[in-house]
Amino acid sequence: MASATISLSPFVIFLLLLVGIVSWHSCEAREPFACDPKDARTTGLPFCRDSLAVADRVKDLIGRLTLQEKIRLLVNNAAAVPRLGIKGYEWWSEALHGVSNVGPGTKFGGAFPGATSFPQVITTAASFNASLWEAIGRVVSDEARAMYNGGAAGLTYWSPNVNIFRDPRWGRGQETPGEDPVVAGRYAASYVRGLQGNAGHRLKVAACCKHFTAYDLDNWNGVDRFHFNAKVSKQDIEDTFDVPFKMCVKEGKVASVMCSYNQVNGVPTCADPNLLRKTIRGVWHLDGYIVSDCDSVGVYYDTQHYTSTPEEAAADAIKAGLDLDCGPFLALHTEAALKRGLLKEIDVNGALANTLNVQMRLGMFDGEPSKQPFGNLGPKDVCTPAHQELALEAARQGIVLLKNRGPSLPLSPRRHRTIAVIGPNSNVTDTMIGNYAGVACGYITPMQGIGRYARTIHQQGCTNVACTDDKLFSAAVGAARNADATVLVVGLDQSIEAEFRDRTGLLLPGRQQDLVSKVAAASRGPTILVLMSGGPIDVSFAQNDPRIGGILWAGYPGQAGGAAIADVLFGTFNPEGKLPMTWYPQDYLSNLPMTSMDMRSSRSRGYPGRTYRFYKGPVVYPFGHGLSYTKFVHTVASAPTMVAIPLAGRHAHGNTTISGKAIRVTHAKCGRISLGVDLDVKNVGSKDGSHTLLVFSKPPAGHWAPHKQLVAFEKVHVPVKAQRRVRIDIHVCKFLSVVDRSGIRRIPMGEHSLHIGDTKHSISLQAATLGVIKS
Template sequence: MASTTIPISLTVLLLLLLLLGRQSSAARESFACDPKDAATRNLGFCRVSLAIPDRVRDLLGRLTLQEKVKLLVNNAAAVPRLGIKGYEWWSEALHGVSNVGPGTKFGGDFPGATSFPQVITTAASFNASLWEAIGRVVSDEARAMYNGGVAGLTYWSPNVNIFRDPRWGRGQETPGEDPVVVGTYAASYVRGLQGNDGNRLKVAACCKHFTAYDLDNWNGVDRFHFNAKVSKQDIEDTFDVPFRMCVKEGKVASVMCSYNQVNGVPTCADPNLLKKTVRGEWRLDGYIVSDCDSVGVFYDSQHYTSTPEEAAADAIKAGLDLDCGPFLAVHSEEAVKSGLLTEADVNSALVNTLTVQMRLGMFDGEPSAQPYGNLGPRDVCTPAHQDLAYEAAKQGIVLLKNHGPILPLSVRRFRTIAVIGPNSNVTVPMIGNYAGVACGYTSPLQGIGKYTRTIHQPGCADVACVRDQMFGAAIDAARGADATVLFMGLNQSIEAETRDRTDLLLPGRQQELVSKVAAAARGPTILVLMSGGPIDVSFTNNDPHIAGILWAGYPGQAGGAAIADIVFGFSNPGGKLPITWYPQEYISNLPMTAMDMRSSPSKSYPGRTYRFYKGPVVYPFGHGLTYTKFVHSIASAPTLVQVPLHGHRKSQNASVSGKAIRVTHAKCSRLSLGVHVDVKNVGSREGSHTLLVFSNPPAGHWAPHKQLVAFEKVHVAAGATQRLRINIHVCKYLSVVDKSGIRRIPLGQHSLHIGDVRHSVSLQAATLGVIKS
């Protein structure tokens, strides 16, 4: 091959173009209070020495009504006379910095960001420290991009809705079906995003979509018109639990109200939900934002008010502080002039948004001189960040079946692997929705190919798999290989925002392809499923040719490498399902619009999630195998806990009704049940184990069949034992909710389930305010 010499002039031109490209994301100028601006730098709201409430008060006193209403929307207008630039509030960071919102752009010095597994996959790790670590990485990269002028500081993530119905297209964005898991994820991820620097925020997170939002577009019903009819009981013990934990434990800076109505009232216009609950009872220290165009939706689509001015007034007076959309900027001034709203109402909303901006340091002058001001392009897509994405993918993969056991495959024995299926060589589909531009990808084919020779055939043109023309080549590949790995499942064309599923089966002719390839394969067949929601793969139960099944969810940018490491045994799987996998018949007579969680046998209503459903499953919540074996034993645990009550003996007796104590009448602050559990690895491989602790309350109450009350991740070497202390907060986790929505602590025998181990503890009312154990 002849050498090529590039002329010097062309080299110089290329260098200039490179420099110009790198300048496309220049360092950000001051949002406000620029120290170089003599006219504004000494204004009261710019004085960092003053308390934030005083600075906010000073700024509000300088704004006109016309300027104020233009700050009520996501693309907040600039106030040039006060040296304040415009700001785009809408950025997303569900599992990595995303470009879904207009506040973030990739390019120049920031071509991509670390793309972690989709939330449902990361949730399968049941590892709260991992969730917080991911949040810290994401906020590092977000701050770096903000400093570079290509991102905001307010991120409308995470999604903490309950994955109530297996068909929900957005279920992939959530941490699953259990309120405690979802709430713990919310608090952990938010802490990672926001940091722990007192009143200062690294970035501002947002828990969404409040509340009872879990339907997008099903059977002619869409989220813009849906009225969720929800009992007080289900609101209190299911739908609101993650949001309460996010606000009270995670100290989140924002909550987003949803599109739907709840019991006839749009959530973004409901003062009982926003002002009374989120801000009043839970003490939100931050702002409440609408889902995008929600205010316009409840006026235009739901016809909740007669005029747009009434809609603007209802939203702001209900407690809404910021509108994702133009509606409040267009109609709020007229609402004030017509007497539907006061300027004080507008001020109250702006106090909450401006306070968050000041906690972010946006009014503190030069970004480079502030904490986190040193973060830049070198802090995005670092090797350490990408290693964490790879680790998260490994921890989230769930081993569903391992007959023989055939897994892990030996690299020495299985020298040729047939890699088959529509998800076998994908990249972008691995990161799910609400994702940005990944640093790079390792596809499943690349991952397997790192360890052994591959024969690749897609089998189907795409996941829809409507034709069988490619089946023959796939079958031939399986016949010629030592083992076959099938990569099947779903992608965003099947489940996504605005797209709920119509069934729980593999799409099109995927099942047929799996069965035919497995029957023809010369060696063992492993099925790897990519999906957010559950898939009915019951047909594999009676197929001896399918020896192993893995669920990879949407495993993120390093998904292919993580899957290969699990398949070949370089990593030991430890994930557990955060959702129940139902058979197809579960949904046959179950409308997505039916919101009741509890079963009703008289109405042939099966109930929802493992907490209330007792029928057949494909795989249960919490299922997940490993290449080793763990056994549990209880080292110590109380058999009796006395619940102390407030007040005198007379009022104490009144608090105990129907053999249950109202939580608000108990002294809850230090009422914890401590259990010491030994986890022993009796197998030959080291591995991580998820300890799940369930509780069965006494019979005769309004309780779930069982309820997860604690979980812990622990790594145990082969042959070793680790002792864990599990603290179960009695009022939070051993309480149940009655039909009136009142949380009570049932007295009597509670049964704790830790794997195959059972332990009973009796809760009794204490008259002397003591705990005995």
């Protein structure tokens, strides 16, 4: 019964497409950014010859620029160079979960009134579906290229956000793929591949993984991100915070990394050569540019007082490896830094080489955009029915069924003909798309979605999520008494959690809990609670209330969120989402400052630890929790019980080091060590469905090892009574290794236990040499 597209009729969609096509063909194609074949000044110059290697073209262009021209290219609103036929360019565009107008590089209007708005990242992450993440990236980059061709957007997108959702109060946790480093890293690589395309060195658009590193506090208890010094151990940097960025660069081949506002161990990230030049570019081999978070260089001079003069701040940034400043600081102070001898022109050239490299790979120096790859994309390729269908599918896959007592779900259109739809988020539009969103193609609210299945009685219950009074409660209670079932849609929005707005607690805001309990007590039929939020909510009261039959978490489900919620409520879609973050009880926050960065627990300090990997206390719902309308069982069909770890070079002859019986990853022949596990998944329930296999490893006991860690995940669709075999390949060095207190990644020898739901399998890792020296 649910429509495959947003709430626009096919005829209206046809008209919109027709208008877009007519407007596209009635206007001039975008003029070339540079190297216009009609410009005699640049015809034949080497930097305009796309037959030459990019490095040679970049070198030629840099050699033709004056110092002042170079400096004006170091900032996001890069100036034009008219004498060389180069136009000005705005680097700052955003595409977190759809083309956004948050950055000045993108404008909606005219032939581009909106773009497909996918679910917020935390919701999409709950699908645990890497192919979906890449598919979304492909659609977003199609729409981004189309808007660029139409003069409405840039080609450099400062997305995705792959920071770890370390603390449940973080207002920007909604932008991230959750708390697990491997999930965040795989999301990063998948989404970036979708955005950037697979045309080799050429880029469809240029993505950016942000905010490097240990950035996960905005404004808490008087501490803001501009003043915060994150004190992080080498162990936690290597084991947690840097993992998604490393995977983004090395596996996703991202074109950019953004450094963050905060300091890490006393050094601003955008001025730290160990982080930028040594790690991102040196160890991980970034092929692209490093950009500051907006005004970060100014922040560490003006706010953090890291340097005595602005010239020193500019010099520190460029020498550390920063290539582009989001903000005016480098344009204002770099020339003075050169005159003072704090910087050399070759340093500026190095920064420009990295940004120009990306622009060349984007085709910005290849002449007319219409004659390049992706030059045919236009308004007809934005908000297409197929794109909107993918937004709906992504929302469906990201919804998590937390509770189903009885079972109370799915609802039946035959038995539940009248639905009371209640709550401050029951008929919202913008709330569903979260932050860093653009203008959606259209919306289906929860009330509209449910209205496709049954007659609705709508009462808001609270005027907004703050829910400061009970003036609307009686009408909501009356609606529940007169309906066959009640759906309460409550939770949070950007007034509670957002950029620069961290939460103060984990409970539902205001009197929402009171509303839910009163309505549930009065409801004539089953009561279902639907939660919209980015961060976790302590809903223990609802979990324990027998009158509340079901609980769904929808995150911020995007433009088609209401349709997806209704499809799950009525069983058109079998829920398959899993929580990408732990849901803690409110008292977890007792004596737990957001400023404490340690991941591991400490009994002596009464410190509980963070995320499922290091916290062992009570939870409302654990990481990976998510129910289905059917039942799956899985068994290990085949897996090794012992794996030999071959040692590299001189280490193979006994001259290696083991700490606590753990081999350094750098001492192993990692390319040869892969662990294959075959799992049989059977659907023994009564409904077709998809099952997410979460494979955890519990390493041998050790004071620096996690309790367990996710090492692989795969999604498989299994029809009723059918069985599917799934092959899981686990890279031993990447995923069975742990990090010691010195920040060294090691592979523990001995028994590792793989956990897939209730299924366990033990594997012994042994060094493939007898002459190992312990240390």
